[in-house]
Amino acid sequence: DSGVTQTPKHLITATGQRVTLRCSPRSGDLSVYWYQQSLDQGLQFLIQYYNGEERAKGNILERFSAQQFPDLHSELNLSSLELGDSALYFCASSVGNPTDTQYFGPGTRLTVL
Amino acid sequence: DAKTTQPNSMESNEEEPVHLPCNHSTISGTDYIHWYRQLPSQGPEYVIHGLTSNVNNRMASLAIAEDRKSSTLILHRATLRDAAVYYCIPTNSGGSNYKLTFGKGTLLTVNP
Numbered sequence: 001d002s003g004v005t006q007t008p009k010h011l012i013t014a015t016g017q018r019v020t021l022r023c024s025p026r027s028g029d030l031s032v033y034w035y036q037q038s039l040d041q042g043l044q045f046l047i048q049y050y051n052g053e054e055r056a057k058g059n060i061l062e063r064f065s066a067q068q069f070p071d072l073h074s075e076l077n078l079s080s081l082e083l084g085d086s087a088l089y090f091c092a093s094s095v096g097n098p099t100d101t102q103y104f105g106p107g108t109r110l111t112v113l
Numbered sequence: 114d115a116k117t118t119q120p121n122s123m124e125s126n127e128e129e130p131v132h133l134p135c136n137h138s139t140i141s142g143t144d145y146i147h148w149y150r151q152l153p154s155q156g157p158e159y160v161i162h163g164l165t166s167n168v169n170n171r172m173a174s175l176a177i178a179e180d181r182k183s184s185t186l187i188l189h190r191a192t193l194r195d196a197a198v199y200y201c202i203p204t205n206s207g208g209s210n211y212k213l214t215f216g217k218g219t220l221l222t223v224n225p
Contacts, residue, residue: 031211042216045212048211058212092157096211101159103158
């Protein structure tokens with residue numbers, strides 16, 4: 001158990017819909033990262049927040065957005081969903097320094113029908 | 114980001130040592146070398162990291178070449194639980210880029 005929790009574990013929805021994935025970091029960690037893992041693209045970095053502020057952005061689509069709240073939990077919002085958005089979405093947390101170990105949650109499996 | 118090259122797959126027998134190689138010839142002087150692994154149906158987990166010297170922890174050892182252009186993750190006695198995809202990831206300690214860039218990794222199969 002990494003100490004990072006993600007909800008829900010599974011999500012099935014239809015194209016065009018909007019969903020919210022939630023992540024609670026390990027106690028004491030200030031940074032939250034979101035990654036997407038699909039069969040064709042592998043594990044890809046989406047976005048990072050540090051203590052409530054966006055710190056780094058990766059290949060995140062404009063239809064996707066995220067935020068980190070004062071209690072440090074984070075949400076990833078995916079809208080206008082397409083079939084290709086079906087993937088595993090992982091959240092990770094770390095203290096916040098560049099080379100800190102990132103601790104990953106169990107992931108949310110999103111299926112878009 | 115520094116590019117890495119790892120074998121697509123490797124096979125080992127239980128209780129035997131495993132050496133997982135990684136080439137990272139474009140690594141910069143301030144890049145650490147991190148290794149993560151992903152067990153089936155789980156999120157990635159940290160294994161070990163180092164900068165210049167060889168490193169040991171309870172999970173594995175990391176041998177870093179003197180020119181830092183390659184490294185080897187060593188599992189001293191493979192168990193069935195070590196079957197996973199292993200990722201070698203250079204991480205920049207000097208910049209503001211905190212992301213982990215995962216390549217395809219090496220799929221390790223452990224035979225009983």
